Amino acid sequence: MTETTPRAVSARTAAALRVEDAWLAHNYAPLPVVISAGDGAWLTDVDGNRYLDGLAAYSAVNFGHGNPRLVEAARRQLERVTLTSRAFMNDRLGPFAERLAALAGAELVLPMNTGAEAVETAIKAARAWGYRVKGVPADRATIVVARGNFHGRTTTIVSFSDDPVARDDFGPFTPGFRSVDYGDAAALDAAMDETVVAVLIEPIQGEAGVVIPPPGYLQAVRAACDRFGALFIADEIQSGLGRTGATFETARVGVRPDLMTLGKALGGGIVPVSAVVGPAAVLGVLRPGEHGSTFGGNALAAAVGTEVVAILEEGTFQARAAAAEPVLRAALDGLVGHGALGYRVAGLWAGIDIDPALGTGRDICLRMMERGVLMKDTHGSTVRFAPPLVVTDDEIGFAIEQLGDALRTRN
Ligand SMILES: *Cc1c(COP(=O)(O)O)cnc(C)c1O
Numbered sequence: 267m268t269e270t271t272p273r274a275v276s277a278r279t280a281a282a283l284r285v286e287d288a289w290l291a292h293n294y295a296p297l298p299v300v301i302s303a304g305d306g307a308w309l310t311d312v313d314g315n316r317y318l319d320g321l322a323a324y325s326a327v328n329f330g331h332g333n334p335r336l337v338e339a340a341r342r343q344l345e346r347v348t349l350t351s352r353a354f355m356n357d358r359l360g361p362f363a364e365r366l367a368a369l370a371g372a373e374l375v376l377p378m379n380t381g382a383e384a385v386e387t388a389i390k391a392a393r394a395w396g397y398r399v400k401g402v403p404a405d406r407a408t409i410v411v412a413r414g415n416f417h418g419r420t421t422t423i424v425s426f427s428d429d430p431v432a433r434d435d436f437g438p439f440t441p442g443f444r445s446v447d448y449g450d451a452a453a454l455d456a457a458m459d460e461t462v463v464a465v466l467i468e469p470i471q472g473e474a475g476v477v478i479p480p481p482g483y484l485q486a487v488r489a490a491c492d493r494f495g496a497l498f499i500a501d502e503i504q505s506g507l508g509r510t511g512a513t514f515e516t517a518r519v520g521v522r523p524d525l526m527t528l529g530k531a532l533g534g535g536i537v538p539v540s541a542v543v544g545p546a547a548v549l550g551v552l553r554p555g556e557h558g559s560t561f562g563g564n565a566l567a568a569a570v571g572t573e574v575v576a577i578l579e580e581g582t583f584q585a586r587a588a589a590a591e592p593v594l595r596a597a598l599d600g601l602v603g604h605g606a607l608g609y610r611v612a613g614l615w616a617g618i619d620i621d622p623a624l625g626t627g628r629d630i631c632l633r634m635m636e637r638g639v640l641m642k643d644t645h646g647s648t649v650r651f652a653p654p655l656v657v658t659d660d661e662i663g664f665a666i667e668q669l670g671d672a673l674r675t676r677n
Pocket of ligand 1: 473530
């Protein structure tokens with residue numbers, strides 16, 4: 267750790283930092299805060315300091331830390347059976363798939379664990395569908411993606427990233443992807459041809475800084491897919507499951523993708539649970555043995571996932587995110603011209619562009635940490651705010667007030 271932080275780091279935190287530095291590969295650069303407990307929208311560190319969680323583990327903790335319904339569902343299942351592998355059936359997975367399919371308006375569910383695995387699964391399903399149903403010549407399938415995307419970290423997925431940090435030194439890359447500018451419907455049209463089996467898009471680009479496409483863009487993606495007989499794959503891993511004020515961002519704007527990838531909040535912040543959902547005409551092309559995962563669809567994941575679906579069926583978290591949006595906007599309006607250049611908001615999800623003269627996004631996050639709010643920067647001078655959806659209006663006000671303070675002062 268080369269950076270200096272204003273607050274003297276406690277002996278406990280310093281010890282944890284030394285252990286992290288010594289024993290963990292340096293593929294992350296965490297803020298120097300060591301969390302030992304969480305409750306609702308709040309986290310507590312090893313010294314007893316409390317922080318408002320402004321990241322919610324990249325929206326995996328939408329329903330709050332220690333959500334009692336989810337903890338109870340996990341606890342009950344822990345005492346019964348956790349893992350059978352899919353060589354045998356378990357009594358949790360079928361009901362989970364049925365409920366999730368109904369929630370998503372889909373016919374089939376293919377369960378995996380992490381988001382990247384769901385994206386890989388969608389890619390494989392789209393390619394197999396392309397060869398077996400659409401009739402694309404062998405090994406010619408193309409998937410169109412958007413610049414600025416984030417779909418995960420596997421070698422195939424970084425093959426179509428345009429972030430040099432994600433790609434450099436990880437080649438050779440998987441062919442079969444074509445990139446277009448995000449939000450540009452004409453560019454997408456121009457990239458389509460008969461080899462295109464799918465367009466893979468985030469309805470809102472989260473890691474890019476909560477980049478919201480222009481109105482009508484997702485409709486244009488749908489239309490382009492229809493015109494060229496391609497599948498529309500919406501990666502709803504971060505935009506879905508309540509964050510934007512709806513169960514699915516595509517549904518919020520009135521568009522039906524063919525496949526959706528889901529993850530993050532699907533596991534309730536307890537276990538990794540991901541899935542691809544879609545029609546039998548697409549997911550039904552996969553045959554036994556062609557794809558799978560030892561842990562995908564495990565009984566513990568299915569029990570937690572079923573409770574997540576039950577929570578989403580009630581709609582209260584979606585309604586809360588929608589109701590919080592104007593509160594968040596009003597608070598952020600006060601920062602524009604006072605350290606913030608601008609912001610983008612969708613539900614309870616904000617990307618805030620900081621005046622680079624005031625520091626990097628990370629500098630701001632360090633100052634926020636001192637002020638009791640944990641946030642995460644993305645790309646240079648953008649910070650994001652995506653607290654658990656249990657956050658109150660007052661807590662939103664507190665967080666943005668601290669951000670204003672962090673922008674006014676240099677430490
Ligand atoms: C986080 C994320 C992923 C990858 O999920 P992991 O669980 O980290 O593999 C994929 N797509 C989007 C849109 C994401 O935000």
